[in-house]
Amino acid sequence: MDGAGRAMDEDRALLERLRSGPARGDAMAQILERHAERTYAFFRARVGDPEIAAELNQELYLALLDSLRSFRGECSLETWLFRLARWRLAKLRRRWSVHTDESAPRPLEAVAERVPVPGLEPDERAARSERIRRLRDCLARLPEIERAVVVAHYYEGQTLDEVTRRLGLTNPSGARAVLLAAQRHLRACLHRKERAGRCAKRRRTG
Incomplete structure (x- = not known):
């Protein structure tokens, strides 16, 4: 199995622990360690302000918890996170565009x-x-x-x-x-x- 395949398997295992309850805190900490830096960079590059980027990044992982039932493992966790990130950003931009058109x-x-x-x-x-x-x-x-x-x-x-x-x-x-x-x-x-x-x-x- 290549590195990408191992990473996906590890992410799936972390998500199962995240769903199970007792080990949720540890599982989320590991997910943050693996992915939070890249998702923060995604927001930082698009909104410019580091404080807003950090807040959006925090909200992203709360959204991940809310979306666990709908995540079926058909894509990698990283793909799912960036899909959620783009959705969150698009929602905010609809508000911002009122002032930037x-x-x-x-x-x-x-x-x-x-x-x-x-x-x-x-x-x-x-x-x-x-x-x-x-x-x-x-x-x-x-x-x-x-x-x-x-x-x-x-x-x-x-x-x-x-x-x-x-x-x-x-x-x-x-x-x-x-x-x-x-x-x-x-x-x-x-x-x-x-x-x-x-x-x-x-x-x-x-």
């Missing part, structure tokens, strides 16, 4: 006009329209959930508590943590763009 009557230019970026001094040499264009581009590059929080809070005027509930965020700090991460990303992105703009101007005038 650029075809809706709230183009990123309008959002950019309302977004403050703490810790970043205005560049007096850059026209306001150019600064808004840069911020719009940076908003478009944000992870999906961060952009959804920025739009809901700054453009739609929702409080952070309202954003947390509406977007289904279950991480301890809710939308506040996501907003802080978005501000860091926007600040760094704008610094890069403004530095590149100054370099380009020097080349033109040099």
Whole structure:
């Protein structure tokens, strides 16, 4: 039997112990040791924020417990976990998409006009329209959930508590943590763009 086959057999044995009751805690600990790092990386790559990724990862293994009856062993445990992970993410994205659809009557230019970026001094040499264009581009590059929080809070005027509930965020700090991460990303992105703009101007005038 090859390594993949042995791993599947070991996973099946762990699932049987998970179903049986007395050894559930130990079985879940071993499942987490075998799979949690990869499923966390899956969420981290897609939502950007480590706190939200960790919360989604925790919820994934609770969902695994709830889905034990429907898991018949027709695929590997890893395949089943990633299927559950994609389902959970798709469910959340349906909520987030309400705030990130650029075809809706709230183009990123309008959002950019309302977004403050703490810790970043205005560049007096850059026209306001150019600064808004840069911020719009940076908003478009944000992870999906961060952009959804920025739009809901700054453009739609929702409080952070309202954003947390509406977007289904279950991480301890809710939308506040996501907003802080978005501000860091926007600040760094704008610094890069403004530095590149100054370099380009020097080349033109040099």
